Amino acid sequence: MTKSVKSSSNACVTTFDEFVEKVDYSLMDTLHADPNATEDGDDHRARQVFSGHFVPVTPTPLAEPEYISHSSTLFNELGLSDELALDSDFSRLFSGDISAACGPMKPFGWATGYALSIYGTEYIQQCPFGTGNGYGDGRAISVFETVMNGQRWEMQLKGGGPTPYCRGGDGRAVLRSSVREFLVQEHMHALDIPTSRSLTLYVSKSETARRPWYSPDSRSADPDILVDNPVAISTRVAPSFLRVGQLELFARRTRSNADPLALEELRMIVMHLIEREYQNEIDQEDDFADQLVELAGLFRQRLTALVANWLRVGYCQGNFNSDNCAAGGFTLDYGPFGFCEIFDMEFQPWTGGGKHFSFFHQPSAAEANFHMFWTAVRPLLAEGSDALIQFDEVRRGFAEEMQNQTQQMWASKLGLAEFDAQLFKQLLQLMDRSEVDYTIFFRELSHIPDEISSLKKSFYVATSETLDEQWQSWLNEWYDLVSASGDVSEISIKMKQVNPKYTWREWLVVPAYEQATEGDYSLVKELQEVLNRPYDEQSKEIEDKYYRLKPKEYFRAGGVSHYSCSS
Numbered sequence: 418m419t420k421s422v423k424s425s426s427n428a429c430v431t432t433f434d435e436f437v438e439k440v441d442y443s444l445m446d447t448l449h450a451d452p453n454a455t456e457d458g459d460d461h462r463a464r465q466v467f468s469g470h471f472v473p474v475t476p477t478p479l480a481e482p483e484y485i486s487h488s489s490t491l492f493n494e495l496g497l498s499d500e501l502a503l504d505s506d507f508s509r510l511f512s513g514d515i516s517a518a519c520g521p522m523k524p525f526g527w528a529t530g531y532a533l534s535i536y537g538t539e540y541i542q543q544c545p546f547g548t549g550n551g552y553g554d555g556r557a558i559s560v561f562e563t564v565m566n567g568q569r570w571e572m573q574l575k576g577g578g579p580t581p582y583c584r585g586g587d588g589r590a591v592l593r594s595s596v597r598e599f600l601v602q603e604h605m606h607a608l609d610i611p612t613s614r615s616l617t618l619y620v621s622k623s624e625t626a627r628r629p630w631y632s633p634d635s636r637s638a639d640p641d642i643l644v645d646n647p648v649a650i651s652t653r654v655a656p657s658f659l660r661v662g663q664l665e666l667f668a669r670r671t672r673s674n675a676d677p678l679a680l681e682e683l684r685m686i687v688m689h690l691i692e693r694e695y696q697n698e699i700d701q702e703d704d705f706a707d708q709l710v711e712l713a714g715l716f717r718q719r720l721t722a723l724v725a726n727w728l729r730v731g732y733c734q735g736n737f738n739s740d741n742c743a744a745g746g747f748t749l750d751y752g753p754f755g756f757c758e759i760f761d762m763e764f765q766p767w768t769g770g771g772k773h774f775s776f777f778h779q780p781s782a783a784e785a786n787f788h789m790f791w792t793a794v795r796p797l798l799a800e801g802s803d804a805l806i807q808f809d810e811v812r813r814g815f816a817e818e819m820q821n822q823t824q825q826m827w828a829s830k831l832g833l834a835e836f837d838a839q840l841f842k843q844l845l846q847l848m849d850r851s852e853v854d855y856t857i858f859f860r861e862l863s864h865i866p867d868e869i870s871s872l873k874k875s876f877y878v879a880t881s882e883t884l885d886e887q888w889q890s891w892l893n894e895w896y897d898l899v900s901a902s903g904d905v906s907e908i909s910i911k912m913k914q915v916n917p918k919y920t921w922r923e924w925l926v927v928p929a930y931e932q933a934t935e936g937d938y939s940l941v942k943e944l945q946e947v948l949n950r951p952y953d954e955q956s957k958e959i960e961d962k963y964y965r966l967k968p969k970e971y972f973r974a975g976g977v978s979h980y981s982c983s984s
């Protein structure tokens with residue numbers, strides 16, 4: 418078994434024909450298409466979609482596409498050769514021209530509908546028809562499914578042009594947001610955090626889209642100008658793009674008797690979820706009700722671990738609605754996300770996001786999404802059944818599991834065998850008062866110093882003598898605990914595996930997308946290199962450039978310290 422996986426991972430797909438041969442449809446063959454869909458996928462205007470799991474739709478090719486970059490790491494994992502990224506037909510396909518492929522490929526891709534809940538409250542007014550039937554992938558179009566190296570993958574163009582769910586939007590993503598999403602997905606993977614992945618990034622040399630943005634040196638919360646930015650298509654890859662909101666769509670239709678097929682379509686999409694995301698853990702021969710109990714337990718485990726990981730690296734998703742919550746338990750939709758530099762429990766880079774999605778509130782936001790998942794799947798279980806009792810039990814246990822996951826994570830960040838509530842509480846107060854840089858502080862601590870001078874390079878403010886004394890006394894207590902729990906140099910190595918040296922710093926990413934707008938992609942590529950090895954020391958030159966406190970001029974800077982959702 419291991420042998421066959423290994424040998425297939427060495428098999429390199431080098432030509433476009435070989436790549437196309439690998440297409441292996443699952444979703445379009447097992448789920449329901451919208452019965453009102455056109456046959457040719459020419460379906461680009463906002464309209465209501467009343468039933469079915471997906472709408473066949475063709476992407477809209479970028480005008481004059483230019484290759485920017487691809488992820489060698491992912492190509493390698495998929496068994497694709499790097500040259501393929503430069504192949505003209507491959508580039509055509511992943512810059513939106515599906516006519517580049519023929520033979521086993523269908524002449525259209527597909528978009529899916531989903532519902533939206535914000536922090537556990539159902540919304541429908543985001544849909545222009547006021548019914549929820551016009552909400553879904555407005556600019557994301559999947560074009561390819563395959564099994565590569567024993568794993569099923571779906572490839573989805575983001576910014577691939579309008580779909581019936583576009584709500585009047587242009588279906589495009591601008592270069593700025595595409596560079597961010599392209600880079601951060603692979604960075605998250607390198608940080609060992611489950612995520613959708615990045616395949617390729619192409620930009621148009623002649624097509625632009627107008628978006629609200631910030632003038633240079635703007636300090637305003639909201640964008641103050643309109644900017645024409647080149648449009649781009651990034652392709653993301655995951656076993657599926659199923660969201661909690663997608664399950665909710667069919668559950669809502671079931672509840673309101675809007676569609677006689679809704680309950681069956683709910684059952685189908687949940688089976689599809691199990692098949693795509695939980696195949697290795699759930700036996701699909703088992704009784705379906707038992708599968709649902711297992712599904713709930715596994716999703717709870719993945720979601721809580723995911724959010725604990727977000728806290729570990731300083732990541733704030735910003736907009737953790739149910740439609741941005743992957744039912745496979747990985748990070749999806751990098752819109753108004755950010756990484757905490759100066760430590761702030763309520764860090765939230767998105768001006769429209771509110772505190773409920775801020776840094777330390779993410780466990781509660783996750784619970785609200787889990788609640789919507791539980792509510793959506795529940796109609797598939799018989800009232801009064803044992804399975805339903807167990808299913809409800811999983812829901813009730815969310816907060817406890819979330820707490821266990823976060824406590825374990827803090828213990829590992831601090832190099833301790835067990836979480837110490839008192840020590841942790843004192844640390845949070847000190848970090849807050851000294852305004853520490855989250856990444857630099859924990860990385861310096863990973864060297865296990867016994868006095869505070871090296872930690873001070875992570876402080877944004879000068880500390881008083883009293884504060885220094887408090888730090889030293891905290892450090893002494895911590896040091897004693899660490900040294901009592903094992904070999905200090907081994908603990909240091911382990912701490913460096915959970916406390917990255919290099920994380921996302923927005924002010925260092927801005928120049929990369931700005932230069933890319935001018936046709937210079939060298940910084941995008943440099944960032945790919947640096948962010949793909951976040952736990953490594955890397956060179957002195959890289960350290961000087963990237964392991965640094967955020968300069969004063971970027972505090973409160975529009976588009977750097979905060980941004981609106983527009984992308």
Ligand SMILES: Nc1ncnc2c1ncn2[C@@H]1O[C@H](COP(=O)(O)OP(=O)(O)OP(=O)(O)O)[C@@H](O)[C@H]1O
Nearest residue numbers: 553554555556557583586587588589741750751752
């Ligand atoms: N320019 C656009 N044209 C059409 N639809 C859009 C556009 N921008 C956003 N949307 C749609 O609006 C909804 C909310 O946007 P949001 O920013 O959460 O998602 P996104 O970043 O586009 O997508 P995803 O969640 O697929 O990563 C999504 O369903 C998205 O498809």
Ligand SMILES: [Mg+2]
Nearest residue numbers: 740741750752
């Ligand atoms: Mg989204």
